Structures are given as structure tokens and as C-alpha cells.
Amino acid sequence: PSQPPGLVDPDCLVFDFFEQMEDRYWVGFCLVLSCLVGVIDASAGDADPVYRACVGQCEKTGCVGETCFSHCNFSPDDVTVDSPWYLQQPLYLHWKQSDCQSDCRYHCMVDREKQREVLGVGPVKYHGKWPFKRVYGIQEPVSVALSLLNLAMHFFGWLSFYKLLHNKLPLKQDKTAYYEFATLWHIYGLLSLNSWFWSAVFHSRDVNFTEKLDYSSAVALLGYSLILAILRSFNVRDEAAKVMVTAPLFAFVTTHILFLNFYKLDYGWNMQVCVVMAVAQLLLWAIWAGVTRHPSRLKLWVVVIGGGLAMLLEIYDFPPYKGFVDAHALWHATTVPLTYIWWSFIRDDAKFRTANLAKKAK
Numbered sequence: 001p002s003q004p005p006g007l008v009d010p011d012c013l014v015f016d017f018f019e020q021m022e023d024r025y026w027v028g029f030c031l032v033l034s035c036l037v038g039v040i041d042a043s044a045g046d047a048d049p050v051y052r053a054c055v056g057q058c059e060k061t062g063c064v065g066e067t068c069f070s071h072c073n074f075s076p077d078d079v080t081v082d083s084p085w086y087l088q089q090p091l092y093l094h095w096k097q098s099d100c101q102s103d104c105r106y107h108c109m110v111d112r113e114k115q116r117e118v119l120g121v122g123p124v125k126y127h128g129k130w131p132f133k134r135v136y137g138i139q140e141p142v143s144v145a146l147s148l149l150n151l152a153m154h155f156f157g158w159l160s161f162y163k164l165l166h167n168k169l170p171l172k173q174d175k176t177a178y179y180e181f182a183t184l185w186h187i188y189g190l191l192s193l194n195s196w197f198w199s200a201v202f203h204s205r206d207v208n209f210t211e212k213l214d215y216s217s218a219v220a221l222l223g224y225s226l227i228l229a230i231l232r233s234f235n236v237r238d239e240a241a242k243v244m245v246t247a248p249l250f251a252f253v254t255t256h257i258l259f260l261n262f263y264k265l266d267y268g269w270n271m272q273v274c275v276v277m278a279v280a281q282l283l284l285w286a287i288w289a290g291v292t293r294h295p296s297r298l299k300l301w302v303v304v305i306g307g308g309l310a311m312l313l314e315i316y317d318f319p320p321y322k323g324f325v326d327a328h329a330l331w332h333a334t335t336v337p338l339t340y341i342w343w344s345f346i347r348d349d350a351k352f353r354t355a356n357l358a359k360k361a362k
Helices: 010-020 023-038 049-061 091-095 100-118 141-168 182-204 208-233 239-262 267-291 297-315 327-361
Strands: none
Touching: 049 100, 141 182, 141 327, 182 208, 182 327, 208 239, 208 267, 239 267, 267 297, 297 327
16 A cells, blocks of 8 residues: 555565564574573472372361361262262352362462461462462452453453544445454454453452463463464465464464363463563564554554563562562553553554555545
């Protein structure tokens, strides 16, 4: 499409930029990334023999020390000989705020952390999470509140984008938007809402089911965001080219999600995959922002730099302050303003592309 006066085609600049880059810069980037990924540690708490013994005993008796859980007492007819009692709970108990397995893990964790504090040893993660203090049964109240706030920001951002396309910008004769990436951004909005919803559920109710849904939703969003970054930064509009870009990444993301759900929920490996996909898309957007003359490139720079700094909170983690606010909660806080700016850039990009395409159509 034709460009406004003084505007250079960003797609040509992107390809020229990549042709001029030397291999040593990519090698250096890979080395830095490998160092960052190397600092990620898996959960040490659930591998602790003392903690495991406590949970194992609780699974048999329903008690942790002097603390017993009344909702863990079932009649002998409700329990089979070869199965742990907590697997035989009625279905409605699985959705109570505190079920037996959750209480066993939580109180064993609390007791073990008290022992570690007496020994002068710092806290460790249990099942991929730091030891938090519950508030009215909610396991991570700060992260829950911030996840819901992020969900709201994405909802209103996507809604404003939809209204812009259909109420304020010109449409084609068939009433469809000129903006060729509109459908991709709509899918992105839905995946974002899904991811932040399950993030709020998981932080409030940490069970195997909600954990896998949270992790799977986050991986799906990151993988799709990477695909979208490639398609937009290279201005890929040919359907065959879209398939060539999407197919291998879609296959990898799907395989990784299946691995987490049906083989092993490996926290360290999942973090490495997420970091690589996040860094890759940030790098793509950064390069595109550096070489394009997009009128809203400053907003893109803010999101890229802010997102990169926020990602350090996920890599260089620290225990929760007073049992409530950890690095992950702070990361949730930083994404709130970045989400607002991000959807503002998306709207600006729709205006920019629509103006060019509508002018060409005339």
C-alpha cells in the first residue's frame, strides 16, 4: 500500500535490517539468554523429605501434628482400600475453598517453614510457589486482585479496539474492517481474557486442575503472541506464508501444553519455554520499533522496555514480603499500565493501516 509523504515502508526496512546484522550479535544474545535461563530453579520445598513425610502422613490420617481437618473424615464405605482417602472425596468437596489435599500441603508447608526459620534458613518454593499466607481462604490475595485488574484492562482494551474498528473507522463495502490484522487481535484479546481469568482462579485456589489451566493458558497466550509479533512486524498477509509461520509454532506450543498436562508439570522447563518465547517477541517488537517510522512507535518502545524489565521479576524471583507480595505479584502490577499502553498502540496501528488502505482503495 501507498505510504504517506515522508514515510518509509517499515517492512522493507525490517528485511534490510536483518540482512545487515552480523552473526556475532545473535550468538551473544543466545549466550545472554542461556545465562538468564540458567538461574531459574525448580521447586525445592516439595522435594524436601521432611515436607514429603508430613504430607504423606496427613494423607493417611487427615492431621498435621495436633491440627486435624473435620472435612477429611469419611466413613469407611467412602474409601477404597487401594486409594488415598483424599481422592475419594465427594465431587462438591473438590470445589470447596479448602479441601483435604490443599490443607495438608498448606499446613505442612507452614510447619516446615517455621522449622526452617528456627534453623536460620530462608524460605523455599513448594509446588512452584512461595509460601503465602491465606486470607479468607484465598491463597494469594494480592495476585488475585492484580490478575482481575489485568483481566479488566484487557477487556476494556479489546472492547475499545472493537468499537474503533466498527464505529469510528471506515469499512469496506462488505462491512469488514480494512485493518488486515483485526481478526488476529480479536483472538489475542480472547486469549488474554482467558489467561488472566485462570490466573485469578489459580492464585485463589491452587489445585492440580487450576494449576494446569493457568499454566496452559499462559503458554497458549505467549505462543500466540509470538506468532502475532512475527506476522505484524514482517507484515505477513499471504495466507501460505501465514501457515508456514504459524504451523511449526502452533505444533510446538500444543506439544508443550500436552507435555505439561499429561506427562510432567515441570516448573523449570516451563519457565524456560516461557522466557524464550517472551524474549523472542520482545526482540521482534524492539527491532521493528527501531527501524519503522510508525507514528506510535514510542508507545511500542515503552511496552518493550517495560515488558523486558518486568520479565526480570519472573527470572530473579524473591520470597513474598510478609507472606503476601512476591516478585510474581509485582510483575502482575507492572502489566496493568503496560496493558493500557499496549491496547492504545494496537488502536493506533489500526488507524494507521486503515488510513493507508482506505486511501489506496479510493
